Amino acid sequence: AQKVTQAQTEISVVEKEDVTLDCVYETRDTTYYLFWYKQPPSGELVFLIRRNSFDEQNEISGRYSWNFQKSTSSFNFTITASQVVDSAVYFCALSEHAVSGNQFYFGTGTSLTVIP
């Protein structure tokens, strides 16, 4: 079973539009960590955020914001006023504390294209 689901394979938005990338996860662990990474065409993963399972506070960092809801097992990522430089593939990932020694489970990624 897929532990991390990113249902949106590709999204295109016009510059300055807001866009939300969805992420749904599955785990039986009570302690876990959720991540978002950006992967530009160069391939290198760029860390965006980490949240632990005990901290459901939403977070905002500039144009980026994250909505963590344990009740729906979701960790969605919103980019406000999108820019062309936001074009990339975005991965949501889960790391379980007890079970797997912190290995990462990645979603299938959402390819975001911001059209100027």
Added chain:
Amino acid sequence: GAVVSQHPSWVICKSGTSVKIECRSLDFQATTMFWYRQFPKQSLMLMATSNEGSKATYEQGVEKDKFLINHASLTLSTLTVTSAHPEDSSFYICSAKKGAGRGYNEQFFGPGTRLTVL
């Protein structure tokens, strides 16, 4: 933040040859490193977990005799693709776990190595 390097960043080789990829933690010791493979337009899939001083643990479906992993020091893990074939062409990414405590141990990803087998 901590830095993880990979060498080479890209490599082209002929079918049947072996290729070694290095993963180094530059400013911290990593008892555990992970190797991932990413095919074009796909997600990262864990291949194996590399522990310093012991044998690597391979995920189901990954041939341990083909993908040799050596984690001989606390800052270096190597992945050798033996007798490479075109289907092994992929983007290989390593990550290094900083610390080995019971709490969360931060992981840092390398920049990846793009392997093309002709």
